[in-house]
Amino acid sequence: MSMHESLENILIIKPSSLGDIVLALPALTALRKAFPDAKISWLIRPEFAPLIENHPHLTDVIIFERKLLGKAWFHPYAFASLLSLIRRLRRDKFDAVIDLQGLFRTASLAWLSGCKKRFGIANAREFAHIFYSHKVAPDTDCVHLVDYYLKIIRAAGASETLAHFVLPQDPAAADSIRRLLTSHGIRPDNYAVFIPGSAHSDKCWPTQRFAALADKISSRFHVSIVAAGTESESDTIEDLKNLANVPIANLAGQTSISELAALLKAARLVVSNDTGPGHIAAALSVPLVMIFGRSNPARVAPYARPQCVAAIEADNRGLETDSSDPKHDIKAVTSGQVYQKVCEQMNP
Known part of the structure; x- marks a missing residue:
């Protein structure tokens, strides 16, 4: 991606777990610094959503009901809920989707969103990498997840990516x-x-x-x-x-x-x-x-x-x-x- 190309509508996919969501917070802050006027949304499981609600660098929270949607192949209500989520993602017309989870279900949602620029983990499990347009490999000399997430953010166009942890205060x-x-x-x-x-x-x-x-x-x-x-x-x-x-x-x-x-x-x-x-x-x-x-x-x-x-x-x-x-x-x-x-x- 060109360093001069600005993103206006970004989706972060990181539904769980609590600790991994915390480790992804510097990526959110780096995105906000790089794209101060962008709409930034985060797809997250409901039990973890309170951690990022009212976050100063986040525009919207999209709830991902994993337990319910996991039944979509045999439960009509769950299937309807999955279709509703996909419609919501497509309607939002994201110009970048960043999947920090690296699983089949999250990577496939990135693809189903219709977004052309989908950034993710190069060696993601469950063949998730096949859904990414931009596959980012980890550095061999720096294995911390915070650094890896920030590398993925740089691939999406953020230039200054120092790690800053920001948590909403209540x-x-x-x-x-x-x-x-x-x-x-x-x-x-x-x-x-x-x-x-x-x-x-x-x-x-x-x-x-x-x-x-x-x-x-x-x-x-x-x-x-x-x-x-x-x-x-x-x-x-x-x-x-x-x-x-x-x-x-x-x-x-x-x-x-x-x-x-x-x-x-x-x-x-x-x-x-x-x-x-x-x-x-x-x-x-x-x-x-x-x-x-x-x-x-x-x-x-x-x-x-x-x-x-x-x-x-x-x-x-x-x-x-x-x-x-x-x-x-x-x-x-x-x-x-x-x-x-x-x-x-x-x-x-």
């Missing part, structure tokens, strides 16, 4: 979190947040180690401990409470995405598995320790913050997304390693 959510913390007897300016759960059990650092860490942090830094997560993770947090010798507030399932962001933003420290809330904390630049197992930290660690990573061989895993090497099991990350990282974050 004053009402911040007020809600202050009330919630106060109801648990916690000062809203003196707490640490633990994220002990994950959608993948092999990404979960052992609960008993979180409990021991809570005791140490509470004793040394005199902060209250809050544990957050989805409602399904409440049992994990209850186990954490029972194992710890200090009080832990269980906020699982009690926060919206906006409230979760507000909770993380005001924390003195966040300790998290490699999961969505941890990536929100990273984007907010709060003191953070993120614990990695099989996931390659070089790809998804807090961007430009290597001091936040607790992992085995964090910088020596090559280009692979995940490792099957037993030495990279999350249980191999010791309590001492994580506590040292915590001390470095609390005493920079």
Whole structure:
């Protein structure tokens, strides 16, 4: 694409997951800087939409009901909903579609939109690359997803692509979190947040180690401990409470995405598995320790913050997304390693 060609109507396709959406936020900001007058839309699953609603660099949010649309081949209502979405995309007449998901369903939607300029991941799974007019290969010397997404944005015509994380601020959510913390007897300016759960059990650092860490942090830094997560993770947090010798507030399932962001933003420290809330904390630049197992930290660690990573061989895993090497099991990350990282974050 010519450097002088301006885009007026851009669609970003990145429906999920929460952490990956956070890592794509710098791409949105880079697009807005490159094309200040463009309409920029984002196709996203409904459960993650609150993260980007009212984003200052976004014009429109298009909801992608993946669970419903996945039934389109046998369910009449789902098929009608899919046709409605396709009509909506074609009606919008995008002059660039950027698929950062790289799956068959998202790449095919890019093609079905009727847009002629479709940018995507060169080695996308499920043969998704066949739907792209512009296939962008990752750099072999820089594997972080933020950098890769920004490279795709440059292919679409953006020239200045420094990584800036912008998250919408919600004053009402911040007020809600202050009330919630106060109801648990916690000062809203003196707490640490633990994220002990994950959608993948092999990404979960052992609960008993979180409990021991809570005791140490509470004793040394005199902060209250809050544990957050989805409602399904409440049992994990209850186990954490029972194992710890200090009080832990269980906020699982009690926060919206906006409230979760507000909770993380005001924390003195966040300790998290490699999961969505941890990536929100990273984007907010709060003191953070993120614990990695099989996931390659070089790809998804807090961007430009290597001091936040607790992992085995964090910088020596090559280009692979995940490792099957037993030495990279999350249980191999010791309590001492994580506590040292915590001390470095609390005493920079």
